[in-house]
Amino acid sequence: MDYMIIDGRCVPIEGEKNILAVIRKAGIDLPTFCYHSELSVYGACRMCVVEDERGRIMASCSEQPRPGMVIKTNTPKIRKYRKLIIELLLSSHCRDCTVCTRNGNCELQNIAFKVGLHAVRFLNNKRKEEIDLSSPCIVRDPNKCILCGDCVRTCAEIQAVGAIDFAHRGSKLEVTPAFGKKLADTDCVGCGQCRVVCPTGAITVRTNVTEVWDAIADPNIRVVAQIAPAVRLAVGDKFGLPKGTNAMGKLVAAMRIMGFDAVYDTNFGADLTIVEESKELAERLEKNENLPLFTSCCPGWVKFCETKYPEFAGNISSCRSPQGMFSAVVKDYFAEADKEEGKKTFVVSVMPCTAKKAEIKRPDNFTDGRQDTDSVLTTIEIIRMIRQAGIKFEELEGEAPDMPFGVASGAASIFGVTGGVTEAVLRHLSEQKGHQIISQISFSGVRGDDGLKETSIKLGDRDVKIAIVNGLANAADLLEKIKSGEAHYDFVEVMACRRGCIVGGGQPLPMGARTRKNRADGIYAVDRQSQIRFAEDNPIVAQIYKDVINGNEHRLLHRNMGEKE
């Protein structure tokens, strides 16, 4: 095996692509802004500079490890350089830290603190730029941008959207949509993955906290909430719970203290989705038309397909997302009570996702002109509200969600991870039932981190071919293959974010490899520990179909394809 010397210690080279990876393996946490292992190497931030035995300075992220190399990461020269780099970055950065939403959770703050910078000598002579509030999903504040390009590369390489890029050069360099357009006028799908990688407050989640507090304070408004499957695994992150802990009980308790009138589980909506989408798949298979059927749970994907691949828009399931089904049913459920009590029902959905904020405003998600979901809060916003309310989250006793929409199957709970929707649908469609078949399906290739997974299932005498993609760039590759006839599928699950909703654009940061794994493990644990593992076994589903939906499947559970406002 080959070795190199890092700070006097011998470290093996095990196929790492750059010195930075070797250094981090050796237990030294070099600061970086622009390096992400899943993105191309960019070498812009220069924070990872190291020195070799001849005193040469290099960026360790873009230097290949070679046997016998001698690298020092902590010399007076390096410390001085690093400090100067961060000082220059800060000199043109809006330093209103105390009122920034990233305060206390900001990479720029962290690294400035780590390198021991205590004063900035240079004046900020950058022109103040306008904040882009055009998108319902994310906010772009160019004044806080440090030009690391993480968002640009994520948008282009992982998501194949490319809504933003660098423009101009030198001191005028900026990250912007083409021609200085607003985000809302671009192909941005609202997935929020740019916000996930942004080390500062330059890209943040568009917040709806105030309107929810206002609704709670209004006695004439019945505020009901639904909590998405991926939220419960992440909300505890900021309250010291181990990563991936299922904090659903505590979250329900906290939201009751905050004043929500009822707290439900989006997983119930997911159960409805499983039933409806399976029905749709069976119908399309029978008629052999509009195949493959693409899932419609992910609003980032739906917008991506409509804008970049409109020829496939007809293949997207007509089902609303679990959020949409849930809100439509709940609004109908409370319609009479609202009339009697003179109240208005306000549905708040707590989501891991920024794109959901745009989904609720789509006319095809309205029921008879009524907006079903009134407000979407991401996980980080509900965390903010818990803090504002002064609730000691970690000390709360868990409580169960309200009835009737508080009961859901384990199949629904795995909607928050890539492959989950497919697994749930396969369970529902399978003729055999029982734990053996559950285990069989889970090992059929639906689980795991891969960007593209393939499997097949026998339905009747037909071999149904299934693909599961996550990350929109992977989806684009797949669509190209389908278009060229190179690949053929009957059912395709797409999630815009790599690995699914557990790392959605509205989830708390940081989301490193361990956090991601723990959240995925956590979500499968929720499933394993459910008494109900099949959507059709959820007794509330049958009851609601009879009492509330009552033949109105098309009106409440499907998108109104004809209605455009």
Next chain:
Amino acid sequence: MLEQSYYDKADEIISRYGTESRWLIPIIQDVQAEYRYLPAELLSYIAKKLNITEAKAYSVATFYENFSFEQKGKYVIKVCDGTACHVRKSMSILDRLYKELGLEKGQHTTPDMLFTVETVSCLGACGLAPVLTVNDEVHAAMTPDKVTALIKELRGEA
């Protein structure tokens, strides 16, 4: 939206090169040579044809000082402000040009679309300093008074 002829022209230029992304710069150079500026709508159109995102194409076009999204006048006057011209008082030439043409600071083209004034870093004619070019025709050893005469002459031509 531009007239159809612009898009036809773009199609013709694209067909000279191909639709690989590497041809972006030659294509937009030719478009600019044709119209003396790069119409924003055409950049978006070309980006789509070459299968690059609009943001990426904009990134490339704004990186180079040479590309301009603003329509230019009939006479493009480039005033050299390189070191040699600068010490021989090119700024007074520029000031006189702005005065003669009634241009405000930050404004480059006259409203009648006759003149566009730009500065360049060096025209490579330092021996002739201070120098300016009108549509690539060189005018050497300029003085403010020669500028006034030049503008008068050009106006007469138009």
